[in-house]
Amino acid sequence: QVQLVESGGGLVQAGGSLRLSCAASGRTFSSHRMAWFRQAPGKERDFVAGISYRGGSTYYADSVKGRFTISRDNAKNTVYLQMNSLKPEDTAVYYCATDPRPYDDRWVSSPSSSWGQGTQVTVSS
Helix, strand or coil: CCCEEEECCEEEECCCCEEEEEEECCCCHHHCCEEEEEECCCCCEEEEEEECCCCCCEEECCCCCCCEEEEEECCCCEEEEEECCCCHHHCEEEEEEECCEEECCEEECCCCCCECCCEEEEEEC
C-alpha cells in the first residue's frame, strides 16, 4: 500500500496562495491516479482536484476551477496542489489520496484508496 505525507498547509490571508505537496512511498506512484480532497469542520470530505497517471488530464471541483492547479512529478513521487486567490471558504484539512474514481461530476475515493494524514489550510478574511 502506498503511504502518503502531505505538507505545505498554513495560515494565509484571503487572496493569498499556498502550494501543497503530497509525497508518496514506493515504486508504483506512476500507476496511481491521484486526487486532493478537503474537509471543513462539521462537513463531509469533498473532492477538490484529480490528475491522471502521467498528468495529462486534470479535473476540478467547480468551486476551485480557475484558482487551483493540480500537478504531479512521477520522478519525485509527488503530487502538488497550487492554490491561488484563496478564500475563507477554502479553509479545511486537505488530504491527498490514491486511486480516486470518476462519479458524476466529481471524483470519489475507492476501496483501494490510500490517504495521507492531512494538512490544515486556514484562510483569514
